Amino acid sequence: MGHHCCSKQKVKRGLWSPDEDEKLIKHITTNGHGSWSSVPKLAGLQRCGKSCRLRWINYLRPDLKRGSFSEQEERTIIDVHRILGNRWAQIAKHLPGRTDNEVKNFWNSFIKKKLIAQGIDPSTHNHILSTTTNNNNNDFNIIHACNKSLPQAQQQQQTTFSLMNIFSSSSSSSSSSAFPSSLPYNYNHIPLREILFSSTSDQYQNPNMFWSSTTDTTTTPEQNNYNIPHAPSMESLVSQASTVTTTKPIIISSSSSPIILNPSTCGLLDEDFIMWNSGSYELNIEADQLIGKEEIQTQVLDPVVVVEMNNKTNHIHEMMNSTTGASFERSNNFDFDFVESTTSTVLPCGMYCNNNYHSPIDQFAWDC
DNA sequence: AACTCTTTCAACCGCTCCGGG
DNA sequence: GCCCGGAGCGGTTGAAAGAGT
Known part of the structure; x- marks a missing residue:
């Protein structure tokens, strides 16, 4: 049985012979394909139009790049x-x-x-859920948090509390670290879709980076929708860590609200929405330097502030390199050609929001 | 060399979308 | 609004090639 589009025709199926290829190439290069359904007859082929189209697009087109992927x-x-x-x-x-x-x-x-x-679910880009069900295991809690699928309010809430438990556990137990020795994923494995979701709604929070306005007096009532009940304050979090390193969360603040993030996941979307990231991003700032010392805070805050205020890519990188020692590289030609506006605020880790908390890129993520 | 198993990838199938009548 | 046909897309198949025994 042939295709429904050419069921009346007697059509050949299977692999194309060099002779058939030659006929198709000759016809299309001289006449163009026009209506694909008419191509077989005009080209003298016992194929259906659909098959001709596929052969041309996938194999015979002159602009095709052959060979293995780079x-x-x-x-x-x-x-x-x-x-x-x-x-x-x-x-x-x-x-x-x-x-x-x-x-x-x-x-x-x-x-x-x-x-x-690599232990990554190819459909979600999350780490494959551990089968361990020990809820007292901090590593598990984080892995669990990172592996939820599309956001659901209740699931997110649970995620949030899992993280809360991790934070609070470190203050009650001096023998255990607040975070596992290595976080379960690096930047390249962050489900960007999830991050985009996280910035659009008070219900959806990225598990590895979330808003906390408990100590931020500049937040508006609208922003307070992002509050997480009992979210740890910036100061309390920092005070729990003697050193802020790649394996522990750090706090970077926007002008409106602090963000908690894992340094190893830090990346930026620039004004062209090109994703930049650091392969070996290290921050080694003594925690007490972060508390009450404006100049040190500024060092951490500057990249974000610069992004918000100036939107100058080069300036961003200069600031990032000079203040953190991080070496940022353009990760790839990540072409967000679906983004129409560049007026929104750019945040680290690919997290993205604008002053209306509903950006084109967020909309894109929702529309997907 | 012969056989089996696995991998690759060109091609097919069925579906959706869209424009024209 | 409905029908029809063409274009395009994503999932799946299966022949050919490669690897292993």
């Missing part, structure tokens, strides 16, 4: 897939010369397996 292309696929999911045609648009079919095959035969081997 690391850069692989990174792009992973990054875009993190946001778009299995929308292969959209992903392929970010890879000149590659087809949706090619990207899909590469994903299924290589990237998918690679991510699984």
